[in-house]
Amino acid sequence: MAPQLDGYFKQVDKLSESFIERLGKAVSIPSVSADAARRPDVVKMSEFLVSELKALGAHVESRPLGVQPGTENLDLPPVIVARYGSSPQKRTILVYGHYDVQPARKEDGWATDPFKLSVDDQGRMYGRGSTDDKGPVLGWLNAIQAHKEAGIELPVNLLMCFEGMEEYGSEGLDEFIEKEAKPGGFFEKAEAVCISDNYWLGTEKPCLTYGLRGCNYYSVTVSGPGQDLHSGIFGGSAQEPMTDLVRVLGKLVDTDGKIQIPGINEMVAPLSEDEKSLYEDISYSMANLYESLGSKTGIYADKENTLMARWRYPSLSVHGIEGAFADPGAKTVIPAKVIGKFSIRTVPNMESDKVDSLVFKFIKDEFAKLGSKNTVSVKLLHAGNWWVASPKHWNYSAAGRAVEKVFGVKPDLTREGGSIPVTLTFEKATGKNVLLLPMGSSTDAAHSINEKLDRRNYIEGTKLLGAYLHFVAEEEMKA
Numbered sequence: 001m002a003p004q005l006d007g008y009f010k011q012v013d014k015l016s017e018s019f020i021e022r023l024g025k026a027v028s029i030p031s032v033s034a035d036a037a038r039r040p041d042v043v044k045m046s047e048f049l050v051s052e053l054k055a056l057g058a059h060v061e062s063r064p065l066g067v068q069p070g071t072e073n074l075d076l077p078p079v080i081v082a083r084y085g086s087s088p089q090k091r092t093i094l095v096y097g098h099y100d101v102q103p104a105r106k107e108d109g110w111a112t113d114p115f116k117l118s119v120d121d122q123g124r125m126y127g128r129g130s131t132d133d134k135g136p137v138l139g140w141l142n143a144i145q146a147h148k149e150a151g152i153e154l155p156v157n158l159l160m161c162f163e164g165m166e167e168y169g170s171e172g173l174d175e176f177i178e179k180e181a182k183p184g185g186f187f188e189k190a191e192a193v194c195i196s197d198n199y200w201l202g203t204e205k206p207c208l209t210y211g212l213r214g215c216n217y218y219s220v221t222v223s224g225p226g227q228d229l230h231s232g233i234f235g236g237s238a239q240e241p242m243t244d245l246v247r248v249l250g251k252l253v254d255t256d257g258k259i260q261i262p263g264i265n266e267m268v269a270p271l272s273e274d275e276k277s278l279y280e281d282i283s284y285s286m287a288n289l290y291e292s293l294g295s296k297t298g299i300y301a302d303k304e305n306t307l308m309a310r311w312r313y314p315s316l317s318v319h320g321i322e323g324a325f326a327d328p329g330a331k332t333v334i335p336a337k338v339i340g341k342f343s344i345r346t347v348p349n350m351e352s353d354k355v356d357s358l359v360f361k362f363i364k365d366e367f368a369k370l371g372s373k374n375t376v377s378v379k380l381l382h383a384g385n386w387w388v389a390s391p392k393h394w395n396y397s398a399a400g401r402a403v404e405k406v407f408g409v410k411p412d413l414t415r416e417g418g419s420i421p422v423t424l425t426f427e428k429a430t431g432k433n434v435l436l437l438p439m440g441s442s443t444d445a446a447h448s449i450n451e452k453l454d455r456r457n458y459i460e461g462t463k464l465l466g467a468y469l470h471f472v473a474e475e476e477m478k479a
């Protein structure tokens with residue numbers, strides 16, 4: 001084992017520049033799933049993965065998912081499934097990642113072109129998708145390549161599932177996974193699942209993650225006038241949709257993050273003494289929070305409450321308003337129709353449908369209280385469930401040993417405040433343990449401007465993914 005891993009690690013170091021070039025090619029494809037106009041780029045990114053996987057000798061299939069719900073004829077990007085090895089003597093591990101990214105424009109405040117990988121002298125590799133999730137997805141490909149070129153056999157059969165709609169709620173993927181996990185399906189033989197699509201808590205210590213919050217994403221549309229109006233002519237004589245919308249949005253949550261919708265907080269699982277004690281031992285500090293926040297505007301003064309707020313309590317964030325005047329300068333317009341967007345991160349034991357009903361009722365009641373002649377409508381745009389698994393499984397022990405081998409420390413066991421909608425689907429459909437094994441760090445600024453992945457996290461992270469596969473194979477022999 002150890003000599004093989006050493007050979008693998010050396011090969012990863014040798015190939016590191018070509019791995020960075022591979023990431024550069026991926027980042028240069030603006031595969032933004034939320035923007036219909038970018039759909040051809042999302043498809044181009046899927047084609048890039050297909051060609052890279054084929055060149056490595058994997059069996060690859062690009063599977064269509066049909067038309068995107070709510071659109072007339074916009075095709076969902078394909079799911080890329082691939083297999084590397086099919087020996088009956090080896091364990092089979094299924095890995096998942098996504099090749100789509102969040103929107104990004106230089107004007108948002110990026111220091112560099114978001115779709116050109118820019119590496120600085122500290123080894124920080126800036127670019128949209130570098131950490132979320134192109135770097136980790138390519139980590140699996142890099143691991144295959146380094147094994148091949150070092151002449152070391154991959155110790156497991158690797159099944160891969162890479163999707164192109166994760167940042168838009170993984171439309172269409174649940175049904176696909178359920179079908180492929182059945183007898184005769186592509187994922188039938190999977191014995192454990194590994195997802196690399198979240199982040200370390202700090203910048204030094206890796207973690208293994210066993211929980212995620214869910215995400216229910218809503219839009220609230222307020223409309224009234226037949227078209228946008230001159231505020232000098234109509235201000236004071238027409239009821240304004242934007243005024244109504246911001247008043248309703250302002251009722252959803254208070255400054256300290258407490259959700260104001262009756263019934264939501266009541267659904268949250270109570271905190272036990274056992275669970276409370278887990279937070280004390282986690283390596284995390286308020287300095288870590290302030291570093292990744294870029295300010296000292298946190299709500300809580302201590303790490304325990306901060307982590308609990310992030311992992312085990314719900315939150316509500318207001319994201320933006322479509323139709324609002326948002327450019328620099330002073331335009332005296334009254335927008336005729338505005339669409340507010342907000343989401344709720346859900347936790348055990350919140351039921352998604354019940355959350356929706358409470359949200360719809362609250363918005364309608366609050367709007368009615370305004371006595372406005374404008375109209376309101378609320379829609380759920382997408383929803384993904386929360387997930388909490390057991391870390392007492394060989395899948396986690398193998399990952400823990402891999403972290404110790406590559407980084408020389410025992411990983412923290414963490415939960416994650418973000419969401420990966422299909423995690424629970426993989427667990428339920430395959431009936432197997434799911435592990436989250438992050439590559440990026442807390443300062444990577446996923447979803448934000450200047451997203452980056454540190455060279456060290458990418459290269460050592462590639463070693464980690466490969467080492468995990470070796471320890472998984474060993475854990476099997478012990479079982």
Ligand SMILES: C[C@H](N)C(=O)N[C@@H](Cc1c[nH]cn1)C(=O)O
Nearest residue numbers: 132166167168169197215418419
């Ligand atoms: C944690 C993961 N890398 C991620 O960013 N997930 C997204 C998923 C999502 C849900 N709705 C839209 N995107 C997230 O947590 O926001």
Ligand SMILES: [Zn+2]
Nearest residue numbers: 132167446447
């Ligand atoms: Zn993301």
Ligand SMILES: [Zn+2]
Nearest residue numbers: 098132133197
């Ligand atoms: Zn992601």
